[in-house]
Amino acid sequence: MDHSDRETSVGGKGEEQETRERILAAASQLMAQKGYKGATTRKISELAGVNEVTIFRHFKNKDAILEELLKGIMNVRQQLEDSLHGDFSELKDMLLRYARAYYEMLVERKEIMMICMIEADNHPEVMKLISSLPMTAVEVLCNKLQAFQDEGHLPRKDACVAALMFVSTCFYAFMAKYRANLELEFTEDQLFEDASEVLINGIMGKMNSHR
């Protein structure tokens, strides 16, 4: 990024890393579009602007590229939890923040998410990861809602279903846009805002009706 004179003259290390990144980026894009098999090493090399063999100097084999890409999907729980700080009074803002954070995470990982969906059955290691992001998202939100339940702000049951509905909505929006190339008739932010409202009412109304 900061190609200072020193780096340019010494060269080597920076360039090598850059080549590696270009290969990963190309592989990520192609695998997301065409699947693991469809992303041939030839196509990856062409898109990355390197010789096909160079790929194999950087990665043991094609599988190793996928494994490397999969590393990017992990460790999202903390970020999701961070976006949920705050107390019950700002629940709506909190949900909005959460939706945005989750959606952004999905978008940032859209290639690898697609790869996971696509290759779930072909690569066992993928199967384990595939649920991590979506299910973690449900879990984290569910925990927060249950905390509010414990504080008496929300009715006892069903926090999980509500969390699932909310996360589903974000995920669906993501899939519609990035997999099906569909344009929804409202922006994501509008959707998240409305969905937050519906959700809160849904749980609270429930609370009321339970009372």
Place this chain on the structure above:
Amino acid sequence: MDHSDRETSVGGKGEEQETRERILAAASQLMAQKGYKGATTRKISELAGVNEVTIFRHFKNKDAILEELLKGIMNVRQQLEDSLHGDFSELKDMLLRYARAYYEMLVERKEIMMICMIEADNHPEVMKLISSLPMTAVEVLCNKLQAFQDEGHLPRKDACVAALMFVSTCFYAFMAKYRANLELEFTEDQLFEDASEVLINGIMGKMNSHR
């Protein structure tokens, strides 16, 4: 082995049809599991219990198999609409019915749904279809909700978001089970019931708050 005259002249037709079905079923299963490329003609023929070349006597080429499979995804709107008959008083039952109908449709078409997700970018004709089932589902539900709005039972705005949330939830449950092999901690029916309740409260609560 016992190609009697009857079978050759009359039953032959049936056999041929059956062969064709077996090929389609095998292709469907394999493509759903391994993607279009992963479902090699060899594997399809083995699973279908026919000779590899026989495939090409029934279908011009591999693409033609996919196209044939895609036909099964269309024309679901009517069935979805049918499940939504009734008036506002039985809204909850209606939603429950809708969720079940939609979920069942997804499950019945799970292979081809997966293929669509997987191959969206590779087969342009798939891309057009991919949104048909999920988006039709949103649309149909949305229309019904808007009808209730027109009748004054529901607040003006946001029917679409609510519909989207509801359909998303069903879709998410479907994906969790059939793509990620995850077991949710409640049955689909419990989920649908709770989700219906949350949704109704969500929209009604909104109505209240808007008033």
Place this chain on the structure above:
Amino acid sequence: MDHSDRETSVGGKGEEQETRERILAAASQLMAQKGYKGATTRKISELAGVNEVTIFRHFKNKDAILEELLKGIMNVRQQLEDSLHGDFSELKDMLLRYARAYYEMLVERKEIMMICMIEADNHPEVMKLISSLPMTAVEVLCNKLQAFQDEGHLPRKDACVAALMFVSTCFYAFMAKYRANLELEFTEDQLFEDASEVLINGIMGKMNSHR
């Protein structure tokens, strides 16, 4: 072999077998000349006059070709023993017959013998076989000589060394001609005859000197 009209018209089976044989013959020749690696599937296919891929319809992979070839090296003990029938009075003729039989066996298997020598370290299954022909030859002759010892025709000790010397000579002649392309200054038959004589004298002389 007997391409009768029926076989020609019905075709199929015979042709397939023939293709397979041509591939084996080509592989045998090339592996003997150039080693396992040097005998590329491309070269094999060219020499066999078939398409490269056809090889893989007949053999699972390249290794399977070698394994098939290796089968030809086994079960030589019986033939060697058969050539040793007769009693002590015709010892010289017997040795001559044995040398010829053994040498012919080597020549008939010259390709596979060479492959074994070449690939001993690369293919463990080869290692086990490699000694079979040469060492069996020593053993069989040694047993016969020991039988004569038991009958009192030959001195007690060293039958094995004598057998080893005799077999070595045949093997050396074989290697000189077929691996090193050397022309010895006498025919194989002359060599075998003289060697038989030297051997008999060697053992008998020993007998005399021992007495």
Place this chain on the structure above:
Amino acid sequence: MDHSDRETSVGGKGEEQETRERILAAASQLMAQKGYKGATTRKISELAGVNEVTIFRHFKNKDAILEELLKGIMNVRQQLEDSLHGDFSELKDMLLRYARAYYEMLVERKEIMMICMIEADNHPEVMKLISSLPMTAVEVLCNKLQAFQDEGHLPRKDACVAALMFVSTCFYAFMAKYRANLELEFTEDQLFEDASEVLINGIMGKMNSHR
């Protein structure tokens, strides 16, 4: 790492030479085990503990390594002849010395001998050399025996066959041990001793019978 001046100017030469030797040793070992093709430059460099490219700074190409190795096979005649000094009275000792000298030569050159056997057909320059050691051995021994014939100690004919048998035996023992990993049931020295005896008796007995 610590390229001190001394090492660069003086020791450098030694280091460079040492590197070269390490490459040759590694190549020799690997080619003997795995053949010319099996001994990849990568494996050679790893075994030699140098960078792969370094090989090409020391040798024009892979072939040049083999050519260098082949030089080691030449000029053995003098040593073989030296081991044959002495007169007829000590014939048995002489043969024993000869067998040991020849066997030791083979063992010292076992890698390159194997390479020659393996690559005879692939490298024309190898073909010329391949016979040098074994055939020189026959020739030298044959000459000595013929000298004894000229002195009247041995019968006229067949010295060559006897020499061939003797050398064959040594060679066979060498091949059994170093190529086929076979353990003979007696030590090399026992074998050489017995073989010498058989040989002498063989020629002398012949002499007697001719008289």
Place this chain on the structure above:
DNA sequence: AATGAATGAGAATTCATTCAT
């Protein structure tokens, strides 16, 4: 002098598809 990066040629093998029967 030595090394890390890069590559063209070629390896074995798979795949969808055609041909001939």
Place this chain on the structure above:
DNA sequence: TATGAATGAATTCTCATTCAT
């Protein structure tokens, strides 16, 4: 109608070798 044989194109990956530093 169904099948066994055959194949051209493409795939992943290896190897010897060159370039630039």
